[in-house]
Amino acid sequence: MIRATDLSWRAGGKAILHGTSLTVAKGEVLGLIGPNGSGKSTLLRLLAGLLKPSSGHLELAGRPLDRMRQRDIARLLAFVAQQAETSDRISVRDAVELGRTPWLDALRPWSEEDDRHVAHALARVGMQGFETRDWITLSGGERQRVHIARALAQCPKVMLLDEPTNHLDIHHQLSIMQLVADLKLTTVIALHDLNQAMICDRLGVMHHGRLIALGPPAGILTPELLERVFAVRITELTDPSDGSRIMRFLPLNRKETTCAF
Numbered sequence: 001m002i003r004a005t006d007l008s009w010r011a012g013g014k015a016i017l018h019g020t021s022l023t024v025a026k027g028e029v030l031g032l033i034g035p036n037g038s039g040k041s042t043l044l045r046l047l048a049g050l051l052k053p054s055s056g057h058l059e060l061a062g063r064p065l066d067r068m069r070q071r072d073i074a075r076l077l078a079f080v081a082q083q084a085e086t087s088d089r090i091s092v093r094d095a096v097e098l099g100r101t102p103w104l105d106a107l108r109p110w111s112e113e114d115d116r117h118v119a120h121a122l123a124r125v126g127m128q129g130f131e132t133r134d135w136i137t138l139s140g141g142e143r144q145r146v147h148i149a150r151a152l153a154q155c156p157k158v159m160l161l162d163e164p165t166n167h168l169d170i171h172h173q174l175s176i177m178q179l180v181a182d183l184k185l186t187t188v189i190a191l192h193d194l195n196q197a198m199i200c201d202r203l204g205v206m207h208h209g210r211l212i213a214l215g216p217p218a219g220i221l222t223p224e225l226l227e228r229v230f231a232v233r234i235t236e237l238t239d240p241s242d243g244s245r246i247m248r249f250l251p252l253n254r255k256e257t258t259c260a261f
C-alpha cells in the first residue's frame, strides 16, 4: 500500500531524513518509534505528501505519490498531525465535516450519507454530544479525538497518525490504540509509549534521521537497541493475567551513558 524508496529530506541546509526505504502492506499497522527529533514526524509528513522528498520515490497504492492529485490522495490517505490547530472559529461538527471534503463536488453535494459518516466518526472516538461546541473551548485531549474523528470521516484506506495518544488520559489512550487495531486499515503511527507500540505488526526505529531497524516488536525492542537508541535499560516483566510482556524503563547511570555513546 505504501512503498518508500531511498527517501531523503533536507531543510535549512541540513539533512533531516537520510535514505529511508520501507513498504507497508495492506492492513498492516507499522509503528514508528525513536527519540525526540529522530525524524518520525518528517517521515510521516513525507508519506502523507505534505513534504516533497529531496530525493527518493514514494508510491501509494501502486501510484507515484508526486503524480497524484491532492483530492485522490485525500480519498486514500488521512493524516492526524501531532498539533493541528486552527484559529478559525469552528464547531466540532464543522471540524469533522472537513473529513468529507474529498468526497464532495458539484455533482455529489452533502447528503445523509455524509451525516452518517460524521456521526459514526464522532461516536468511535467518544465525542458524540460535542457537535455544537466551539473548537477553541475543547481540551487538548478532546481536540485530539476530534482530529481522529475528522480522519475517520474521510473513510481512508491508509491512516498516518503522529503521536495520537499524546494528550489523552489513560482510558482514551487505550481506546484509541484499540480503535487503531480494530480499524484494520493500513496504518503508520508514531508512538513514544513503547509498551503501547507492542500492538503494532512491525516497528520501525528512527535514530538521527535514519530508519535503523524494522521488524516485529518482540524482535526489535531488544535491551541492546533500547540502550543504544533511547539510553535506557529495561527490566522485562510478565503480566500474570495473560502472560504478556511489559517493559519497565530505567535510566542508564552516568558512567554507562558515557560508555554507550
Ligand SMILES: Nc1ncnc2c1ncn2[C@@H]1O[C@H](COP(=O)(O)OP(=O)(O)OP(=O)(O)O)[C@@H](O)[C@H]1O
Residues within 6 Å of the ligand: 011, 012, 016, 034, 035, 036, 037, 038, 039, 040, 041, 042, 043, 206
Ligand atoms: N523545517 C525544518 N527546518 C529545520 N529543521 C527541521 C525542520 N523540520 C524538522 N526539523 C528538524 O528535524 C529533526 C526531526 O524532526 P521530527 O519532527 O521529524 O522529529 P520527531 O522524531 O517527530 O520528534 P518528536 O518525537 O520530538 O516529535 C529535528 O531535529 C527537527 O528540529
